[in-house]
Amino acid sequence: MFSGRQVSIIKIILDNNLGVHGSVIADTLSVSSRTIRNEINEINKLFGKALILSNNKTGYSLNEQYKSEIKLLLNDVDDRNDGLLRSYEILGKVLFDAELQLEDLSELMNYSSQTIRKDIQKLDQHLLSHYQISLIEVESEKIKIKASEEVIRETLFKILKDAITSNNTDYAKLLEVILDDGFKKELLDQVLDAIFTLCDECEIQISIENIKILQAAVVICIVRNEYNFTVENEKEIINPILLTLMSKVSNLNEKDLPLLQKLIHTFKIIKNDKSIEIHDFSRVVLDEFIDEVFDKYNLNLKESDDLYNNMLVHIEYMLRRIENGYELRNPIISDIKSKYPFAYEVSMLVVHIVYKYKNRYILDDEVSYLAIYIEHFLENINEKIRAVLVSSQRHSINQVLEKWIDTNFKNQIVIQKILDKTRMQHYNLSSFDLILTFNEQIYSTELETFAFNGLPEMRDVNRLNECIHTVKMNQRIKSAINNYIHVDLIKIFDDTTFENVIEELSNLLENKEIIDSSKEFSEDVIAREINYPTNLGDTLMMPHPLYTFANKTAVAIGVIKKGIEHNENVVRLVFLLAIEKVRNSEINFIFQFFKQISNNKNLLKSLYESETKEEMISNMFKFSSSKN
Template identity: 20%
Template sequence: MDMEMKSRIRRIIEILIKENREYTAKELSLKLDVSEKTVRNEIAGYCENEEKYPVKIISLKRGYRIQDDKVDEEEIQQFLQRLDLAFGNELDREKYVLRKILLNERYVKLEELADELFISAPTIHRIFKNVKATLMNYKLEIISKPGYGVSVLGDEIDKRLCYVHCLPKASDENIETVAEQCGMKKEDFYYIDYAIRKSLDKNEFDLTETGIKNLTVHLMYAITRMREGSFIRSIRLNYCIPEKEANIAEELIKNLEEEYGFAFPPTEIDYVRVHLSSKNANLGNEAAAVSAETEAIIRHINDKIKNILGYDFLDDWELLTMLAMHIEPMLSRIKFGINIPNPVLEEIKAEFPNAYECAVIAADYIKENYRLTVSDDELGYLSLHYNLAIDRLAADNTNKKILIVCGSGMSTARLMQAKIEKKFQIGRGNISLCSIRELRTKDLSGYDAVISSVKIPFPVDRKVTYIEDILGDFSIESSLSDRMLLQSYVDDRLFFFHQDFRGRDEIINFLCSKVNEVYGAGEEFARMVWKRENLSSTDIGNLVAIPHAFSMCTEHTIFALCTLKKAVKWKRRKVKYVFLVSFGKKDLEISHDLNEKLLSLLLDARWIALLDKVDDVEGLMGIL
């Protein structure tokens, strides 16, 4: 049941409890801004399993009220929270089960969890399957003991990181809830938050608000675990913690020891040092010290980006500096499972798709060489650095190579040259002139654009921009315009409408096989599509997914489309429209613009509404 449905049943019960009188369906519908029928259906659905609930709704002649049983207020609040889970989404239930088994050192029975959540045995077993998969991501495993239940086996640091990541994000509105789920009170949150800020101010160390709240939550749960006798045994550091971070950690721990009355072992102090070094906001004016290893990582990544996407960042010193400041703390965060949520991730993926692909390539290099998986949140932060670098490339026209064909006299060619120099700030040394005769044997591979005032009477291995009015307005990119039309890539053998697939894997494998049938793409193409999908899910919202190859492995650009009768679960989102894309090696110079043009369509809800009604290729061509 979705969030709207969940809130309705809870609000109905809260209204009935608070007022303690009979309410008609009409009165409730006005308070909830829904129909009377919806109110009746909500209450009927609740009453079907009412024997499980401590709060009963009774139906009277005119309306509804709460049965007058004595239920204390604390029990009611606990019930309403569990009710949210019972009527909420499965992800919330998974997190509840994770927290329950991680917080409890003893065995936990699944049937008891099912009763707490008011769900059936098959449902709890389905949820628990996903819980086990989540635990595996933190190198944790489940052990079962007949008659006793299940328990979690693994290192203490991994248990803590998994638990904290399952908590709601700490905010001013939910501090009490987060503190309770860490086994503490909101007063503890405020004290630890104060102690952190005091140490940071004393040492003139910058940490974001998100970073401070995150560290506060980690420390609350750490204190609860240590009180129960669960300590971190060892932390293996592959780098030296800076002196400032080490001093802050020692001062902070000293204050916490005095407040909570027990000593923190050295490994717990290291735990705090790691958090600080992985969250440094780098807001000061100190120059970034780029280690040789970090510089090598960035060089290798940018080499890979140049080979795959064509962007040349090798001489971008600003990008090198910003990435150096970002990558070392990022690797530390990944190693110790510290995730900084990215509140604008979806906007980044939609607005800066090419920068996001650069970040995905960086993630692939890190995974191959360091066996570390970069989260989507981290990819979003990396994308911002690459987007600025792409903007710098776009602004730098001085390196563009232009060939002007002298078809109607040298004077005309010189006028063209002068106009291009002035409008696009391209140096005269980067603009070449040649005659039509010379063009026959000219190597055009080193030119970004070829411009002529007359039609070339023979085929050339390059698109040509024809300028009839040399004093009028024109763009050096217009030679690519005909290849920027999405219609030119529609192949009716690769477009499938209203299909009946059940999941992501089935759809991707189907489309890859069809591309192979039509273009002979081979197994390597499918492998590259799955490589990209496994690095970061390609669902982009708006019920759309765009699976695509990690690198260019087809000569020509290929689009395949599959629309579905019913939306399926992709990763965390539902998807109904799947565009499989392979940008061709021959289209490298337009692939970035083509990708953005496609995305602008797919993120337009009005265009997707039109697509939903399309039954064939002819209809698709009509809306492109």
């Protein structure tokens, strides 16, 4: 009856007996308040009665007379009436019959034929979008399996893998549904015990997540074998680990092992000597990636051996997952893209390198995992802040502070000068980025100032990290705005579409000879959004092409007065990036500035409510100059 988002809205309102404002619901679900208003109107329309009431003071609340009714409805949604789980239940029953009559399945599951048809359609769409496979079809009044046993098993492996890695589903419950009458809890436990014994005997370490995935895959093989479904694989050289596992589990045979081998090839298996097998091809991909990052963004990722080794291991297993069809899903991908926009964009350079060798695009989720490593580098390894210590303390106290800085901020801060308050007033501070002091009365209009309340403590670490972040932004943000954002590259739209915004802004870039072809540029931008969307929060986007480079770097800005629906958000600001293919460290600050904008609701509002292009530029400069 209700969509997933609508159910979430009802649950939030149900949990807040005294009422909850739309802005709170919007923040919780990462959508706009306007979307919440529209969804609530649709909920009341679908329910046929005023289920959700609105009050200017208390916000939204549930109509008391319908609370019991809606609780029962939500219980049904949370139980087996969840559409996708019910679809998997249908899949489980069909997989153990060569063919089923729709009427028989309807009677067996106690649902109407129409509901069964809808669920099969939902399942088919889900399998196609997530796994690029279609397993079942309805022909006349019959439901048939239209895939080989090998494809069936691999698809089931992937379904369980995603359930386990996302932690959104009870994987044992899902396994029970998919295996129908063939599921036995004791078999699940037996296989788990066998895997733990295997790890001890073979002296290997496997993450508990991967142990669960292997456990589910082995159980699927055993149950399918017991029902006389077998795979016809050619004989291969099998990993000794699997041969050992086969000896410990009944009804697992050699024909099952090649499929299991493809799966465990994607696992990070660490031997007791801590060694991990790394192929030369992984080094080729990583080295090309590092070279491109340096050429384009002036970031030398080779500065850190730890970073290089960690990324090498990640890319090794990323490539294995791509080769075998077991790519990772990232449940926090939206957070990574919004919190680490530049790190994510740097990571995007790996996409075309992998495509060049493998002729396929990697998932957006995989890119986001690599971004975490890049962000760590940007925060801890990148350029050091040049600090001046203004102190009237004894030499021993200053030494304590220097030691503390060296321990906690070795890669971020270097103290270049120590001055007392009197000398500071007559000293040229232009060569410094930050003032460190024990005196709260020290203040500079030129530099950010950080005051310690006595000897440094652990709580000062977070405070100083925030200060460093602000310094890095404010140092160069004005320069970035001056260099790349111009009033004649801003366009204010009234009622429009996402595609039209991109085309119009691309025309502005072409007119300024920033790009050669607005058509080629806009088509690349729009195509990129399908696989790698660039939303930063629910009202701002920073689209840019995957392959098309510009003659010089610039930002075209679209202000959409009425907003446009895109990726389930209402977008009001579009920052269209044109990036030239030259080394440029300032790109980082453009992305970080966009991130700051997306996190500041007052600034966002002032920008998309600007009446003129000049007013918008002025608001940006005011924000970049403030100690935000």
